[in-house]
Amino acid sequence: MNMPAHPAVIRATVAADGRLLSADAPLLALQQEAGGDLGEMIAIPQLAAMARLAARLGVTLSRPVAAAAERGDIDMWVRAKPDGQNVQMAVIDWHERSPVSANIDLAQRDMDIAALSEGWTWQIDTQLRFQMVLEGQGGQGVLPGAPPVPGSPFTSYFELRPNGEGDLPILRGFAQRRAFRGQLAALTGDGEQHFALSGFPMFDLGGQLVGYRGKALPMDRAIMAPLAAPEPTVLYPAEFGKRLDRSLRQPLGRIIANADSIGSQFEGPLRPDYVGYAHDIASAGRHLMALIDDLADLQAIDRPDFAVVAEEVDLADIGRRAAGLFLVKALDRGICVVAPEAEVSELAVGEFRRALQILMNLVGNAVRYAPEGSTVRIETGRDGEQAWIAVLDQGDGVPTDSRERIFDKFERLGRSDAGGSGLGLYISRRLARAMGGDIRVDDAPEGGARFALLLPALG
Incomplete structure (x- = not known):
């Protein structure tokens, strides 16, 4: 589909009562497609919610927005800024995607699930943690020598592999809250044991998803020809x-x-x-x-050919952007996020997108785990040939003996909440080192933890 060219910044003005006062052509067209027009209430729910929140809080918001149009989905990065009695909105990124249709034979898939009755049984909750494991009937599905432990992450035990079509059926099943079959998996750390996974969703009386129950069939007993390939396809x-x-x-x-x-x-x-x-x-x-x-x-x-772009980045600007993205969540917990002043600049060499991703993870962790009513600070500086940006909180800090372990895969230092996957810090450090830098953690001067991203300084 040929996408129309749009201006670099698409602007609109929304009144305090929610009426769309002015809009550039792309936004006006989307408003009209949604059944509204100029002078009428803004008919795009996500934009209306942003304008209302920005006006109520009196702060500038910046976040991604997805809207559905007849021609496909539209991904936007929107900035909403209070301006007197109005809210000025600016879309700095506008991408249109063609709609995707998928013809799914649900009856046939459920029949396949029912037919695949051998193997040992696993059950996980909505946080992808094992709840139980049971051996199969009649010796068909003996548990491995080291079965998964209840409470352990599903993905720390099974390494998921794409099937012959390059798909991950388990992820499609989770997204659609439906049964799946034919998911290839190997035991993590043991490439010799392969399984074919199938599963079905479980719901409570209120219709809420509570987890999945499924089977793990050893590959040497697999009855599906597409799963017999000894080496699963590797996707780029x-x-x-x-x-x-x-x-x-x-x-x-x-x-x-x-x-x-x-x-x-x-x-x-x-x-x-x-x-x-x-x-x-x-x-x-x-x-x-x-x-x-x-x-x-x-x-x-984790691929050996992974690489990043080397470009000029302003760590102070990245810090201000990350702070803005978590402003609303911080306000909800009474946390004050102090970002570098507008005139502060600290230039480094790295990839802007990846550096912002790291800062969002560090600031997000600080806002999530810092005490309510505390302060999270973002500071920048330079130490010799390295520029740095640090996130300081007033929480419990990180014990000295855990400061390396916290960067391991799926490590959450015993936290049982649903705050994350335990991959954020692992991914962040790998990204930092790919850019020629690192992430370090130590004590903050006022108590709490200090996470610092270091990158090669520019100039």
Whole structure:
């Protein structure tokens, strides 16, 4: 599909009462497609929610937005800035994607799941942690010598492999909350034991997903010819990203957008519990989207040919951007995020996108785990040939004997909350070292932890 050319920045003005006062052509066309027009209430739920929040808080917001149009999905990076009685909105990134159709024979797939009855049984919760494992019947599905331990992460035991078509059926199943079959997997750290995984979702009485139960069939007993290949296909990162976009990100984006629309009650008032359900769905969708992003990054950075771009980056500017992205979440917890002043600059060599990704992880962790009512500071500086940017919190800090272990895969230092996958710091350090730098952790002067990203200084 040929996409129309759009200006670098697409602007709009929204009144305090939610009316669209002015808009550049692309946004106006989207407004009209949604059933509105100039002078009428903005009909794009995600933009309306951003404008309303920016006006209520009196702060500038900046975040990604996904909108559905007849011609396909539109990904935007939107900035909303209060301006007197109005809100000025600017879209600095606008990408259109063609709709993806998928013809899924659900009846046949469920029959396949029912037919695949051999193997040992596993069960996981919505945080992808094992709840139980059971041996199969009649000796068909004896547990491995080191079976998974309840409470351990699913992905720390199984290394997922794409099938002959380059797909990961388990991820498609999770995104659609449906059964899956034919997921190739090897025991982590033991490439000799391969399994074919199948599974089906479990729901509570309220219709909420509570986990998955499935089978692990040793490959030497596999009854499906496509799974008999001794060496699974290896995807290049770009192709893997396309698969994730088709199978997961697009349907998840629609789920999140629809849940946000329901929760915003644009079609009229709802019962409070229904509004809560909508917010829960959107929150769970965003959590799963973050897990998908971590998985995509993990697949990419663990390849021997992974590389980053060397370009000029301003660490202070990156710090200000990261602080802005977590401003609302920080306000919800009464946390003050102090970013470098506007005139501060600290130039380094790295890849802007990856450096921002690292800072978002560090600031996000600080806002998530720092005490309510505390302060998170972002500071920059230079030490010889290295420029650095540090995130300092006022939490419990990181014990000295755990300061290297915290960068291991799936390590969360005993935390049982649903805050993350345990991959963020591992990925961040790998990215930092790929850019010729590193991440270090020590004590903050006022207590708490100090995480510092170091990159080669410019000039």
